[in-house]
Amino acid sequence: MKQVSVIGGSQISPFSDEYKFAYEVGKLLAKNNCVVVCGGRTGIMEAVCRGAKEEGGLTIGIMPSYEGSEANQYVDIKINTGLSWNRNPIIVASGDPVIAIGGNYGTLSEIAYSFILGKTILGYKTHNIEGIIKIEKPEDVLRYL
Amino acid sequence: MKQVSVIGGSQISPFSDEYKFAYEVGKLLAKNNCVVVCGGRTGIMEAVCRGAKEEGGLTIGIMPSYEGSEANQYVDIKINTGLSWNRNPIIVASGDPVIAIGGNYGTLSEIAYSFILGKTILGYKTHNIEGIIKIEKPEDVLRYL
Amino acid sequence: MKQVSVIGGSQISPFSDEYKFAYEVGKLLAKNNCVVVCGGRTGIMEAVCRGAKEEGGLTIGIMPSYEGSEANQYVDIKINTGLSWNRNPIIVASGDPVIAIGGNYGTLSEIAYSFILGKTILGYKTHNIEGIIKIEKPEDVLRYL
Amino acid sequence: MKQVSVIGGSQISPFSDEYKFAYEVGKLLAKNNCVVVCGGRTGIMEAVCRGAKEEGGLTIGIMPSYEGSEANQYVDIKINTGLSWNRNPIIVASGDPVIAIGGNYGTLSEIAYSFILGKTILGYKTHNIEGIIKIEKPEDVLRYL
Numbered sequence: 001m002k003q004v005s006v007i008g009g010s011q012i013s014p015f016s017d018e019y020k021f022a023y024e025v026g027k028l029l030a031k032n033n034c035v036v037v038c039g040g041r042t043g044i045m046e047a048v049c050r051g052a053k054e055e056g057g058l059t060i061g062i063m064p065s066y067e068g069s070e071a072n073q074y075v076d077i078k079i080n081t082g083l084s085w086n087r088n089p090i091i092v093a094s095g096d097p098v099i100a101i102g103g104n105y106g107t108l109s110e111i112a113y114s115f116i117l118g119k120t121i122l123g124y125k126t127h128n129i130e131g132i133i134k135i136e137k138p139e140d141v142l143r144y145l
Numbered sequence: 146m147k148q149v150s151v152i153g154g155s156q157i158s159p160f161s162d163e164y165k166f167a168y169e170v171g172k173l174l175a176k177n178n179c180v181v182v183c184g185g186r187t188g189i190m191e192a193v194c195r196g197a198k199e200e201g202g203l204t205i206g207i208m209p210s211y212e213g214s215e216a217n218q219y220v221d222i223k224i225n226t227g228l229s230w231n232r233n234p235i236i237v238a239s240g241d242p243v244i245a246i247g248g249n250y251g252t253l254s255e256i257a258y259s260f261i262l263g264k265t266i267l268g269y270k271t272h273n274i275e276g277i278i279k280i281e282k283p284e285d286v287l288r289y290l
Numbered sequence: 291m292k293q294v295s296v297i298g299g300s301q302i303s304p305f306s307d308e309y310k311f312a313y314e315v316g317k318l319l320a321k322n323n324c325v326v327v328c329g330g331r332t333g334i335m336e337a338v339c340r341g342a343k344e345e346g347g348l349t350i351g352i353m354p355s356y357e358g359s360e361a362n363q364y365v366d367i368k369i370n371t372g373l374s375w376n377r378n379p380i381i382v383a384s385g386d387p388v389i390a391i392g393g394n395y396g397t398l399s400e401i402a403y404s405f406i407l408g409k410t411i412l413g414y415k416t417h418n419i420e421g422i423i424k425i426e427k428p429e430d431v432l433r434y435l
Numbered sequence: 436m437k438q439v440s441v442i443g444g445s446q447i448s449p450f451s452d453e454y455k456f457a458y459e460v461g462k463l464l465a466k467n468n469c470v471v472v473c474g475g476r477t478g479i480m481e482a483v484c485r486g487a488k489e490e491g492g493l494t495i496g497i498m499p500s501y502e503g504s505e506a507n508q509y510v511d512i513k514i515n516t517g518l519s520w521n522r523n524p525i526i527v528a529s530g531d532p533v534i535a536i537g538g539n540y541g542t543l544s545e546i547a548y549s550f551i552l553g554k555t556i557l558g559y560k561t562h563n564i565e566g567i568i569k570i571e572k573p574e575d576v577l578r579y580l
Contacts, residue, residue, distance in 0.1 A: 001221055001222065003222065003223070035222060058222075060222060060224070062224070066234075066238045066262055066374070066375075067238075068239075076146055077146065077148065077180060077203075077205060077222070078148070078239065079205070079207070079224050079235065079239050080235065080238035080239045081235050081238065081376075082234060082235070082238055082373070082374045082375060082376050083235075083372070083373060083374075083376060084356070084372045084373075084374065085356075085372060085524060085548065085551055085552075086371075086372050086373060086521060086524050086525075089211075089227060089520060089521050089544075090224065090225065090226050090227070090228075090521075093211045093212075093225035093226065093227055094213075094223065094224050094225045105547050105548075105550040105551045106547075106551060108543070108546075108547035108550070108564075109524075109544050109547035109548055109551065111543075111547075112540050112541075112543035112544035112546075112547055113520065113540075113544055115540040115543070116520055116540045116541060116544065117211055117520075129543075211519070211520075226521075227518070227519045227520060227521050228517070228518060228519075228521060229501070229517045229518075229519065230379060230403065230406055230407075230501075230517060231376060231379050231380075231516075231517050231518060234375060234376050234399075235376075250402050250403075250405040250406045251402075251406060253398070253401075253402035253405070253419075254379075254399050254402035254403055254406065256398075256402075257395050257396075257398035257399035257401075257402055258375065258395075258399055260395040260398070261375055261395045261396060261399065262375075274398075291511055291512065293512065293513070325512060348512075350512060350514070352514070356524075356528045356552055357528075358529075366436055367436065367438065367470060367493075367495060367512070368438070368529065369495070369497070369514050369525065369529050370525065370528035370529045371525050371528065372524060372525070372528055373525075379501075379517060380514065380515065380516050380517070380518075383501045383502075383515035383516065383517055384503075384513065384514050384515045407501055
């Protein structure tokens with residue numbers, strides 16, 4: 001099973017472009033037999049898991065707490081780290097490519113670790129850093145699976 | 146999906162009682178729709194994943210490295226932590242009960258974290274610590290799922 | 291500067307044997323130019339830091355939180371990990387010998403990691419595990435510095 | 436003792452501006468009774484520790500390995516994490532301000548965590564990210580201690 005990491009902001013509105021984009025990416029990943037790995041929480045993480053579940057996919061949440069009770073309802077497998085923010089490198093180490101959608105400083109830390117670990121990074125409305133491959137439509141991820 | 150953690154030695158022989166026990170536990174967990182969470186490597190971890198896969202189950206390896214190339218061939222999902230031995234608490238935080246089979250100091254650290262986190266701990270030929278529920282047959286795990 | 295790790299229970303009373311023992315060990319370590327590394331919190335950790343400070347020693351607390359505000363008042367340097375319980379292996383990796391005084395499951399996890407990492411482990415009224423060198427008087431640590 | 440974190444590239448030449456800058460910052464921090472916290476390795480980390488030691492300061496290395504043998508010769512206290520790259524958030528959580536000098540993706544991850552944790556971030560020839568306070572001379576750090 002191919003694992004793909006999806007990262008992005010937890011605060012993003014369900015009515016935003018970014019949420020819709022992540023949701024469509026989730027559907028595409030599931031249809032293409034990819035497992036979604038993410039931080040398991042709200043915003044982009046919820047969107048991508050929700051999309052994946054609608055197509056019968058499998059979703060993994062790398063959770064900040066030891067209990068995983070903060071997981072969104074579309075997470076199948078909870079990896080409970082107890083590491084708080086320090087879980088971020090695990091999310092990107094566990095998938096390739098890494099797809100960044102929107103996001104703030106947590107996402108920036110994950111992008112940095114993606115570079116450290118030599119991952120392919122696709123970005124939609126995210127940090128503007130050289131080396132990220134900009135994508136415009138959800139379907140653009142298909143070329144990198 | 147219920148997640149169950151299985152811990153034990155990486156050095157254990159495929160011809161040992163402990164390996165056979167772990168293999169049977171893996172089969173039972175899969176038949177009972179439980180996801181196996183383990184350290185993803187050799188010995189007991191290989192045995193339980195192998196059993197689970199023979200019954201069509203799902204197996205998760207919490208890997209020490211960033212690449213996960215040390216995973217045994219029966220691991221479906223590789224969570225690549227880069228944490229080396231420090232990954233151990235994640236294994237037991239991500240399942241309940243925790244089933245300890247044989248094992249050395251790595252297993253001892255996982256048992257300690259299982260107590261810290263309030264898990265039910267079942268043990269077969271493992272460390273003799275008060276609070277571990279001793280089991281004798283693979284089927285004994287069924288009562289705790 | 292030689293670094294020595296001291297581990298033990300956070301709940302221990304200041305009027306207990308264990309507290310007094312840890313306090314005396316702290317004094318001895320400082321007099322012998324050793325830096326105390328510990329978990330930085332209450333109980334045994336407070337006792338050993340307090341003893342060390344009374345003799346002008348240096349104390350390091352490996353803190354569970356990102357802020358370190360839970361440090362006892364005798365900690366000089368706060369290493370703020372944000373790792374919660376997962377900080378335990380760092381405490382024992384950063385000193386040798388490791389001195390275990392009393393303690394519960396947190397201490398057990400640290401003892402396990404001490405074995406994994408090949409440390410010399412001295413124990414006073416702690417877990418009864420083969421390989422721990424039992425000591426009876428604070429002065430007994432001097433032979434292992 | 437006030438703790439200040441210094442981050443930057445491990446590959447930087449001893450003949451570069453950045454190395455000289457870090458060395459001078461190390462001297463200033465020591466003269467102002469600040470403890471230097473860094474990643475303990477080569478390049479900027481070596482430079483700042485070297486400067487600090489020439490003025491009798493105290494230096495802490497948050498090491499990637501369990502043994503700390505990769506520490507530069509100017510590190511006084513080795514915190515051996517075994518966390519590899521995942522140690523980065525600990526470096527910035529353990530000091531304030533955070534001073535970034537040059538640097539690549541490791542430094543970017545540390546800058547991201549500095550923002551997450553609400554640190555004051557000073558930067559010299561480093562990543563161009565809004566919110567970093569640009570400094571031009573080593574003495575500029577004095578205003579933030």
